[in-house]
Amino acid sequence: MTEELHTTDPVGKSVPRMDAIEKVSGAAIFADDMQFGPGLYHGRLVRSPHAHALVKSVDPGPALEMPGVRAVVTGRDICARIGLYLIDRPIFASDRVRYVGDPVAGVIATSEETAAEAAQLVHIEYEELPAVFDPVEAARQDAPLLHPDLAEYQVANFIFPEPGTNVSEHFKLRKGDIETAWPQCAAIVEGTFRLPQIQHVTIEPHVAVALWEQSGEVTLWTSSQSPFAQRDLIAQSLSISHGNLRVVSPYVGGGFGGKAGVSMEVYAVAMARAVKGHAIKLRMTREEEFVGTTVRQSLVAHTKIGCDAEGNLLAMETEYYFGGGAYNDYGVNIARAAGYSCTGPYDIPNVKGDSYCVYTNQPIGSAMRGFGMPEIHWGIEQIMDQLADKIAMDPTEFRRRNCVRTGDTILTGMNMPAIDLVACIDKVTQAIHWDERRGQARPRPSAPHKKRGQGIAIMWKAPAMPPNPGSSAVVRFNEDATVNVEIGAQELGQGAFTVAAQVAAQALGVPYEWVRVSAPVDTRYSPYEWQTVASRITWSMGNAVKAAAEDARGQILGIVAAHWGEDPDELDIKDGRVISYQSEREQPLKNMVVYGLPNEDFEGWKGGPIVGRGKFMPTYVTNLDPKTGQGTRAVVHYTVGAQAVDLEVDTETGEVEILKIASAYDVGKAINPDLIMTQIEGGAVHGMSSAFEALRFDDKGRPINANLVDYRIATSVDVPQEIHGDFVETPLEDGPWGARGVGEHVMVQTAPAIANAIHDALGIRFNDLPLSAEKIFMALE
Amino acid sequence: MATHSITVTVNGSQEHLNVPSNMTLLQMLREKLALTGTKNGCEAGECGACTVLVDGDPVNSCMMLAVEADGCEVTTVEGLAHYHEGEVRLSPLQQAFVEHNAVQCGFCTPGMLISAHALLQRNAHPTEEEIREALVGNLCRCTGYLRIVRAVQEAAADT
Numbered sequence: 001m002t003e004e005l006h007t008t009d010p011v012g013k014s015v016p017r018m019d020a021i022e023k024v025s026g027a028a029i030f031a032d033d034m035q036f037g038p039g040l041y042h043g044r045l046v047r048s049p050h051a052h053a054l055v056k057s058v059d060p061g062p063a064l065e066m067p068g069v070r071a072v073v074t075g076r077d078i079c080a081r082i083g084l085y086l087i088d089r090p091i092f093a094s095d096r097v098r099y100v101g102d103p104v105a106g107v108i109a110t111s112e113e114t115a116a117e118a119a120q121l122v123h124i125e126y127e128e129l130p131a132v133f134d135p136v137e138a139a140r141q142d143a144p145l146l147h148p149d150l151a152e153y154q155v156a157n158f159i160f161p162e163p164g165t166n167v168s169e170h171f172k173l174r175k176g177d178i179e180t181a182w183p184q185c186a187a188i189v190e191g192t193f194r195l196p197q198i199q200h201v202t203i204e205p206h207v208a209v210a211l212w213e214q215s216g217e218v219t220l221w222t223s224s225q226s227p228f229a230q231r232d233l234i235a236q237s238l239s240i241s242h243g244n245l246r247v248v249s250p251y252v253g254g255g256f257g258g259k260a261g262v263s264m265e266v267y268a269v270a271m272a273r274a275v276k277g278h279a280i281k282l283r284m285t286r287e288e289e290f291v292g293t294t295v296r297q298s299l300v301a302h303t304k305i306g307c308d309a310e311g312n313l314l315a316m317e318t319e320y321y322f323g324g325g326a327y328n329d330y331g332v333n334i335a336r337a338a339g340y341s342c343t344g345p346y347d348i349p350n351v352k353g354d355s356y357c358v359y360t361n362q363p364i365g366s367a368m369r370g371f372g373m374p375e376i377h378w379g380i381e382q383i384m385d386q387l388a389d390k391i392a393m394d395p396t397e398f399r400r401r402n403c404v405r406t407g408d409t410i411l412t413g414m415n416m417p418a419i420d421l422v423a424c425i426d427k428v429t430q431a432i433h434w435d436e437r438r439g440q441a442r443p444r445p446s447a448p449h450k451k452r453g454q455g456i457a458i459m460w461k462a463p464a465m466p467p468n469p470g471s472s473a474v475v476r477f478n479e480d481a482t483v484n485v486e487i488g489a490q491e492l493g494q495g496a497f498t499v500a501a502q503v504a505a506q507a508l509g510v511p512y513e514w515v516r517v518s519a520p521v522d523t524r525y526s527p528y529e530w531q532t533v534a535s536r537i538t539w540s541m542g543n544a545v546k547a548a549a550e551d552a553r554g555q556i557l558g559i560v561a562a563h564w565g566e567d568p569d570e571l572d573i574k575d576g577r578v579i580s581y582q583s584e585r586e587q588p589l590k591n592m593v594v595y596g597l598p599n600e601d602f603e604g605w606k607g608g609p610i611v612g613r614g615k616f617m618p619t620y621v622t623n624l625d626p627k628t629g630q631g632t633r634a635v636v637h638y639t640v641g642a643q644a645v646d647l648e649v650d651t652e653t654g655e656v657e658i659l660k661i662a663s664a665y666d667v668g669k670a671i672n673p674d675l676i677m678t679q680i681e682g683g684a685v686h687g688m689s690s691a692f693e694a695l696r697f698d699d700k701g702r703p704i705n706a707n708l709v710d711y712r713i714a715t716s717v718d719v720p721q722e723i724h725g726d727f728v729e730t731p732l733e734d735g736p737w738g739a740r741g742v743g744e745h746v747m748v749q750t751a752p753a754i755a756n757a758i759h760d761a762l763g764i765r766f767n768d769l770p771l772s773a774e775k776i777f778m779a780l781e
Numbered sequence: 782m783a784t785h786s787i788t789v790t791v792n793g794s795q796e797h798l799n800v801p802s803n804m805t806l807l808q809m810l811r812e813k814l815a816l817t818g819t820k821n822g823c824e825a826g827e828c829g830a831c832t833v834l835v836d837g838d839p840v841n842s843c844m845m846l847a848v849e850a851d852g853c854e855v856t857t858v859e860g861l862a863h864y865h866e867g868e869v870r871l872s873p874l875q876q877a878f879v880e881h882n883a884v885q886c887g888f889c890t891p892g893m894l895i896s897a898h899a900l901l902q903r904n905a906h907p908t909e910e911e912i913r914e915a916l917v918g919n920l921c922r923c924t925g926y927l928r929i930v931r932a933v934q935e936a937a938a939d940t
Contacts, residue, residue, distance in 0.1 A: 026818020493886030
């Protein structure tokens with residue numbers, strides 16, 4: 001294809017991704033592709049074989065004797081901790097290990113092979129301690145204590161750990177009066193729902209290269225969603241000035257939250273300090289990916305809900321015990337977010353919620369797509385179905401009746417910003433022909449030994465952030481009027497760079513094809529971006545880029561207006577040219593955006609290089625009362641959506657075949673409609689896969705299935721025949737053209753939608769994940 | 782560790798290399814030839830990110846020793862497009878991936894393209910089921926596979 005594309009006004013259009021050609025030709029550079037020359041050293045972590053133990057001694061001697069080994073770094077060499085909201089993780093465990101895989105030392109050698117061999121030779125003596133793996137057990141007063149020094153850890157002012165216990169966060173939500181509400185309920189349902197830990201399984205493993213110069217300048221090249229946050233945490237932990245620590249990240253081969261915080265990157269930097277002047281690469285094996293980076297937390301949820309005779313929800317009481325793992329990365333904030341969103345997308349007047357993050361001797365629980373929402377919706381969306389069933393109400397009607405609407409006072413006392421969840425429910429029920437099920441028209445299975453069922457689930461999620469996460473952007477021109485957009489947001493595959501270019505082009509008045517995004521993101525040159533997480537980038541970065549483009553536009557119009565002796569309000573930029581509505585004159589952007597414009601007879605000049613700058617930071621999020629979770633504005637906004645699933649169960653094998661998944665999300669404004677569809681499709685498959693995934697451990701906490709054979713993710717043969725996507729566009733008040741995020745939301749409620757459909761097919765409810773053909777078959781017996 | 786002298790034709794160019802006995806074909810491509818389009822996802826033959834063609838057959842290059850490729854013709858993702866006098870001509874398959882938005886993070890993409898290319902070489906008009914089966918060894922976490930399948934269908938229709 002050789003036609004030249006020229007797309008004006010690209011916002012709202014499905015323009016091609018700007019990174020697609022690079023990626024299909026194999027030219028796109030990822031962190032492991034970066035070349036560092038023959039002097040590159042290689043690192044390997046020495047990891048604890050015990051789930052919980054005291055470290056009695058660490059002897060690197062035998063490893064150091066091996067030819068090719070340059071250094072061994074231990075906890076004693078670093079004496080520092082790291083953490084995001086709660087600083088609890090020693091950089092190399094020195095007195096105690098808290099999970100199987102906890103790094104105790106780092107070996108640096110001239111080859112990866114040597115480093116791996118030498119890692120086996122570091123001699124460590126342990127004294128085993130009792131371990132605890134279940135979060136409810138771990139929350140008890142008599143449980144083995146993982147962090148006796150919890151009281152001494154630095155903690156953010158919105159997180160409330162309970163020293164003397166394993167509770168690292170306790171969020172309390174109290175709304176209305178739950179005790180007087182129960183007697184008013186015509187129907188009450190109660191249940192316990194459990195999820196295991198699962199893992200992101202990004203196809204690109206984590207990799208970090210660090211160089212600590214003799215001068216004190218430190219560089220970290222890594223696959224990262226959050227270069228600035230990684231810089232911040234590592235700088236603080238290792239006492240490096242922010243100005244001396246540079247983080248560079250090229251394309252990320254899948255993040256899903258697993259590359260959002262600091263997992264293995266800090267070890268690379270700590271190890272680099274031992275071999276100053278030499279770059280050292282640390283790359284995770286796939287086994288380390290599973291249990292040595294981060295995982296999605298496990299959860300035990302006890303929930304009770306009640307409604308009146310008409311089906312209006314009156315009360316919810318819920319307790320969430322998140323298995324946070326050995327240390328917190330994002331874990332405490334996930335429990336917090338689950339707490340302030342604990343009702344799910346429902347209007348419930350009386351709520352008592354307690355959300356706990358609990359230390360367990362397991363891999364580090366942290367951010368994974370959905371950030372607590374998939375975990376809590378697993379139970380919520382099933383128990384809502386159960387309650388609807390108890391009063392003989394159609395589950396879609398029950399949800400239409402009770403779902404949050406614009407202006408509702410939600411559980412934290414906040415007013416629900418404008419969204420349309422009912423429209424989402426309508427779209428998905430239409431897509432699977434739900435209303436035709438009533439009576440005789442139930443869809444038939446494809447064979448007599450198969451049973452067919454349909455299920456629905458709705459969701460909500462707010463970006464879970466501190467109150468002041470900022471985005472910034474710079475827009476600058478080249479002589480030929482092509483544009484460079486500089487951002488700190490990362491391209492993970494979600495299309496962030498493409499959206500940045502669309503926003504800049506639209507706000508400037510130039511074709512999309514004239515815009516380039518400066519990459520890789522490099523904290524030395526790129527403007528600050530809090531993190532590429534929380535489905536916040538289209539909204540927040542989009543606002544910053546729009547502001548920067550408008551700043552540049554204003555400068556250009558000012559110069560040309562002065563040049564023409566006209567009022568800048570009469571001028572506009574269209575298709576790369578300044579035009580005047582008044583005089584109908586035109587001035588192409590080419591050259592003037594760098595060189596300016598000459599006065600008449602070249603008596604002086606006006607203008608010069610155009611550099612636009614912009615920022616966005618929400619200013620309206622408030623604190624929440626620690627006793628009640630009430631506050632004026634808990635979150636910036638919510639994205640809502642619905643999914644419906646149509647499936648068949650083979651009663652002879654228990655196998656589930658998903659026929660169709662229908663999704664509908666209120667995105668505010670589809671900046672790039674096809675990119676949203678790709679998120680809907682990818683999310684539906686990710687959500688479906690997550691229902692069948694589980695990390696497994698033996699009774700000593702050792703991982704059993706930390707590989708791609710025994711931990712199976714969805715493949716091309718597992719994908720439903722049809723994934724149907726719709727979006728609703730209720731503008732977000734402070735979104736760019738009304739846009740809000742959707743990258744995580746698309747997989748939040750798929751698992752319970754499947755469970756509800758299985759119940760519809762078989763009359764059997766599964767309260768615990770993972771699902772499996774075996775489990776379903778056994779339940780049928 | 783002993784090294785061996787081997788001759789491998791990679792993307793049409795003959796390469797004479799000295800490789801250690803235990804170097805994999807994947808390592809050889811990435812480290813000796815700086816052909817980093819082929820990716821390391823698991824080093825256990827499970828994810829397919831390292832798929833290349835060896836004498837026309839798709840192979841997990843992490844599971845093959847470099848010495849085994851002596852005398853063979855290897856095609857990597859870098860060898861799919863045609864470069865002629867400053868112009869890049871993507872293959873119909875690559876073009877279809879671009880047009881169908883079958884690429885997100887891009888890490889699985891090279892392996893997917895190679896497996897799909899191999900499929901179309903042996904079966905010019907595969908059914909949807911055959912396409913899905915052919916790609917079952919290439920894991921993707923981003924796209925949900927549907928776009929990839931459709932891109933392969935389009936490329937097949939164009940030939």
